[in-house]
Amino acid sequence: MNVISVTSFKGGTAKTSTTLHIGSALCKFHKKKVLLIDFDAQANLTTGLGFDPDEQDSMAPVLQGEKSLSDVILPTCIPGMDIIPADTWLERVEVSGSLAADRYSHERLKEILRTLSYDFIFIDTPPSLCWLTESSLIASNLSLVCATPEFYSVKGLQRLSLFINNISERHGLKVLGVALSFWNPRGKSNDAFLQVTEQTFPGKLLQAKVRRDIAVSEATIYGKPIFETAPKSRAALDYTALTDEILQRI
16 A cells, blocks of 8 residues: 655645546546545645535544544545545644644554555645644655746745655655646746756656646536546646656656
8 A cells, every 4th residue: 555645845736636636547547446635724635526624524533533534534426536534623633632642643644544455545735844744744655746847836845855854764755756737848947947856856756747727727616536527638638647657656
């Protein structure tokens, strides 16, 4: 079982869309059994699959020992793909209940996920280096870094690299790759951005890049992956290629 944290130090890097569509592609085109965990209190992954975060339980009560995993796992519109939704309780879960007094609370998620039997578990983390992100990385054997070809994304990559390296020294975590979204093949700063990315994560830049496509935003309105709403769009093609490359790396 591969547990993959999808990470970014800033918002707007298509982290949630990447999580949703790679998970969906693995199910639809590769017949894998996938669990998505929305570990971000903004709950964009949850709403992106048509669920209301105010009506669902998140991982929070499981971490607190109040519910079991089976209580919070929901099937999605994609056969073989399940989700654990997010809610606002996640935001400060580490300072409440049993977690507040647990010195090793950031390792609890890892212990919980050991009981599952999926081919892939993807954890959509918050765009910050917080307790939730640290817990997710500790629970994972791989990290997929998301970025966009812009200045602030580059600065975020550098800080995220230091954070991941620190956790890797204590836990079995490796960087799977760096996925680029909102890619413009004719962008003037592409070469400079690619060079900095290669310096920050040597050998980890994924060749398949996701181009900007309004069809991705439109798909969220229907609460479905783009493969269901616009299967011939360029983003659908890009996410398919990205998934294929990730499988090859694994």
